[in-house]
Amino acid sequence: MANLIVHGGTPLTGRIVPSANKNAVLPILCATLLSPHPIRLLGIPEITDVRKILEIFRTLGSEVKVNYATGVLEVHHAKTHFDPRTHHLPEEMRSSVMLVPPLLARFGVARIENDVQGCTLGVREIDPHVEVMERFGGVVERSRSHLLIQVAGGLKANHHWLDYASVTTTENFVLCAALAEGTSTLMNSASEPHVQEFCEFMRLLGAQIEGVGTSRLTVHGVKSLGKPEGVEFRFAEDFHEAVTFMALGAITGGCITVKNSAPEQFPLIDRTFAKFGVQVVHQDGWSHTVVDGPLKVREPFTKNILQKVEAAPWPYLPVDLLPIFVALGVKAEGSMMYWNKVYEGAMGWTSELSKFGGHAFQSDPHRIITFGGKPLQPAEVESPYIIRVAIALLMLACSIPGKSVIRNATPVRRAHPRFAENITALGAQVEWVEGD
Numbered sequence: 524m525a526n527l528i529v530h531g532g533t534p535l536t537g538r539i540v541p542s543a544n545k546n547a548v549l550p551i552l553c554a555t556l557l558s559p560h561p562i563r564l565l566g567i568p569e570i571t572d573v574r575k576i577l578e579i580f581r582t583l584g585s586e587v588k589v590n591y592a593t594g595v596l597e598v599h600h601a602k603t604h605f606d607p608r609t610h611h612l613p614e615e616m617r618s619s620v621m622l623v624p625p626l627l628a629r630f631g632v633a634r635i636e637n638d639v640q641g642c643t644l645g646v647r648e649i650d651p652h653v654e655v656m657e658r659f660g661g662v663v664e665r666s667r668s669h670l671l672i673q674v675a676g677g678l679k680a681n682h683h684w685l686d687y688a689s690v691t692t693t694e695n696f697v698l699c700a701a702l703a704e705g706t707s708t709l710m711n712s713a714s715e716p717h718v719q720e721f722c723e724f725m726r727l728l729g730a731q732i733e734g735v736g737t738s739r740l741t742v743h744g745v746k747s748l749g750k751p752e753g754v755e756f757r758f759a760e761d762f763h764e765a766v767t768f769m770a771l772g773a774i775t776g777g778c779i780t781v782k783n784s785a786p787e788q789f790p791l792i793d794r795t796f797a798k799f800g801v802q803v804v805h806q807d808g809w810s811h812t813v814v815d816g817p818l819k820v821r822e823p824f825t826k827n828i829l830q831k832v833e834a835a836p837w838p839y840l841p842v843d844l845l846p847i848f849v850a851l852g853v854k855a856e857g858s859m860m861y862w863n864k865v866y867e868g869a870m871g872w873t874s875e876l877s878k879f880g881g882h883a884f885q886s887d888p889h890r891i892i893t894f895g896g897k898p899l900q901p902a903e904v905e906s907p908y909i910i911r912v913a914i915a916l917l918m919l920a921c922s923i924p925g926k927s928v929i930r931n932a933t934p935v936r937r938a939h940p941r942f943a944e945n946i947t948a949l950g951a952q953v954e955w956v957e958g959d
């Protein structure tokens with residue numbers, strides 16, 4: 524685990540181009556395994572989860588050439604092989620589960636370890652994924668350490684309706700359906716920007732997908748994916764990172780301008796910023812915040828209710844962004860309620876906020892209330908294993924004059940390449956210290 528040491532109190536200001544969205548990059552990397560032809564990806568971020576997937580590709584015999592300085596990845600799964608007795612998919616990241624469909628499509632067998640984990644946000648279900656595999660003809664065998672999934676005679680198209688709009692289950696459905704025999708439909712599919720970006724990449728490979736961005740996806744199976752001469756795809760900017768940089772500017776009293784090619788995805792995000800007195804301006808492919816005086820929660824017109832931020836599957840505000848707004852709420856004068864409708868274990872870090880002098884109250888597993896604008900002091904805090912909670916704690920540390928320590932900030936490296944370097948260039952004094 525590594526710690527971040529922060530000397531806060533400097534307004535962060537400048538321009539920055541966000542990196543690619545981890546949650547688009549990971550399913551796209553998994554999708555490359557569906558094709559035996561060369562694939563070139565531009566803008567690949569140097570993050571832990573990418574390294575782990577590339578490592579497994581190399582172990583499987585794929586050709587992988589990556590240059591993180593230029594952001595170019597060339598991957599070619601021509602001589603790839605898979606043996607469930609010796610090849611184990613990485614356990615420390617959720618997206619391992621999206622390697623299963625390509626393995627089933629190409630080798631008829633896949634194995635997934637029992638303990639596949641991601642951020643500690645609560646129960647991360649595996650059942651919806653297993654159900655999808657079974658619907659496509661997978662036969663699942665459970666053992667003490669893993670699940671073995673086999674399919675005889677190719678994947679078979681089907682119609683399925685998810686219990687909830689799960690991001691990676693939707694991506695797994697599309698990964699299975701792309702090469703399945705026949706037409707498949709999925710109801711209650713997820714439609715997050717990263718799901719849409721993943722579907723765009725699948726289309727570039729030749730997948731026939733209708734309904735991208737909606738809750739009903741139709742996929743007409745094709746015989747093969749990719750092109751012998753190769754395909755090239757450039758990742759879009761990560762909206763999580765764009766929001767993070769803008770919020771860092773606003774909380775420190777500075778102004779960070781971020782490249783943003785998709786402002787049409789932002790109306791609800793902009794309205795959420797506005798609840799804290801932060802205006803977002805989108806202009807000529809760039810976005811920045813404008814703050815008039817200290818941050819202040821906007822009073823609702825309805826009497827006797829709390830102002831609130833509700834997070835749920837897209838097109839709601841994404842749950843992964845909630846901690847960023849909690850940091851703003853601790854700083855802003857006034858009260859705000861945050862409602863995480865997805866995870867039951869994502870809000871249990873109010874005690875860390877209180878170490879800064881912040882006042883936050885956890886009302887139930889899904890909700891907290893911030894009573895912001897209290898005097899804050901630097902502190903040594905401990906991040907749970909949740910990417911943007913580590914960042915929310917860092918945001919507060921950057922806004923408070925003096926030295927703070929964010930212990931166990933390592934999850935930041937799962938999603939945001941060169942994060943400390945990037946914010947240093949914007950005026951922050953922050954460094955990594957490898958810890959116990």
Ligand SMILES: CC(=O)N[C@H]1[C@@H](OP(=O)(O)OP(=O)(O)OC[C@H]2O[C@@H](n3ccc(=O)[nH]c3=O)[C@H](O)[C@@H]2O)O[C@H](CO)[C@@H](O)[C@@H]1O
Nearest residue numbers: 546617618646647648687688689690691692842843865866
């Ligand atoms: C690699 C990747 O892309 N990870 C993202 C993906 O994870 P992931 O695809 O694992 O998240 P899901 O969309 O499946 O939802 C996560 C969990 O929430 C619960 N649930 C969710 C919705 C709902 O209506 N009811 C319900 O019970 C389930 O227990 C589920 O396990 O989407 C999450 C939700 O946007 C994000 O936090 C993760 O960053």
Ligand SMILES: C=C(OP(=O)(O)O)C(=O)O
Nearest residue numbers: 617618641642843910911
């Ligand atoms: C929860 C996250 O990721 P994962 O699903 O990979 O744990 C995240 O990106 O915030």
